[in-house]
Amino acid sequence: MAKVLIIAGDFVEDYELMVPFQALQMVGHQVTVVCPNKSAGDTIKTAIHDFEGDQTYTEKPGHLFALNGDFNDILEPQFDALLIPGGRAPEYLRLDKKVIALVQAFAASQKPIAAVCHGAQLLTAANVVQGKKISAYPACAPEVTQAGGEYCEIAVTEAITDGNFVTAPAWPAHPDWLAQFNQLLTR
Structure with a gap:
């Protein structure tokens, strides 16, 4: 099965880390979670974001998540x-040059x-979404468009695949998002 890298950091969305980490292992993939400036065994704090009828999501403390990989050792x-x-x-991880280089390397390798x-x-x-159909939390739509992607406004329970990219608006899309991602992993 596939070896999957997850890049996370403090206040990553709890469900968006925990559920893929566990579900991908359940179907046989090897999953490594890393965070800049942290090593295997170190923990990161997560946050739970919920949709409760407000103008945006609410945020609550999540779990501590123990990393199982060393960021400095991954390629x-x-x-x-x-x-x-x-x-x-992602808001602050995008400022880390090695994180950006990793994303670019995965994209370049298709x-x-x-x-x-x-x-x-x-x-x-x-800068890897040029010409791609990309879904995200709606507040990220301007960034997707400015980066040359086509922002796809889809139901919060849906995901979209365009080439090697599988994207979704939020954690309620996990069943569809992870199923589409797994299809790419098992080709």
Whole structure:
């Protein structure tokens, strides 16, 4: 099965990290989660974002998540695919040159890349969405468009695949998003 890299950071969306991490392992993939400036065994804090009828999502403390990989030791050729969860982490992770270089390397190698919610911020910062249909949390739509992608406004329970990219607006899309990503992983 596939070796999947997940790039995360403090205040990553809890469900968007925990569910893919567990579900992808359940179907047989090897999943490594890393965070800049942290090593295997270190923890990151997560946040739970919910949709409760307000103008935007609400945020609550999530779980501590123990990393199982060392960020400084990873290279794109070691992995078959990349997954980028959302939350607040992508906002600052996009400032890390090695994170951007990794996203660009996966895109250049045409390896499957799954991004959900604000995870699209890493795709746009890496300038890899030109001409691609990309979904994301609606607040990221201007970034997708400015980076040359076609923002796709779809139901919060849906995902879209365009080439090697599988994207979705938020965690309620997990069944569709992870199923589409798994199809790319098992080709």
